Amino acid sequence: MDPEARKYLMGEMDKFLAGEDFDQAEGYVPPSE
Structure with missing residues (x-):
């Protein structure tokens, strides 16, 4: 995985x-349980 993408995802x-x-x-719509 791209280090920049990984850093972004960790921050999010x-x-x-x-x-x-x-x-x-x-x-995106979260699935209803």
């Missing part, structure tokens, strides 16, 4: 886990 994962705003895929 940290934001997600911290409950902060993070980039979301356009048009």
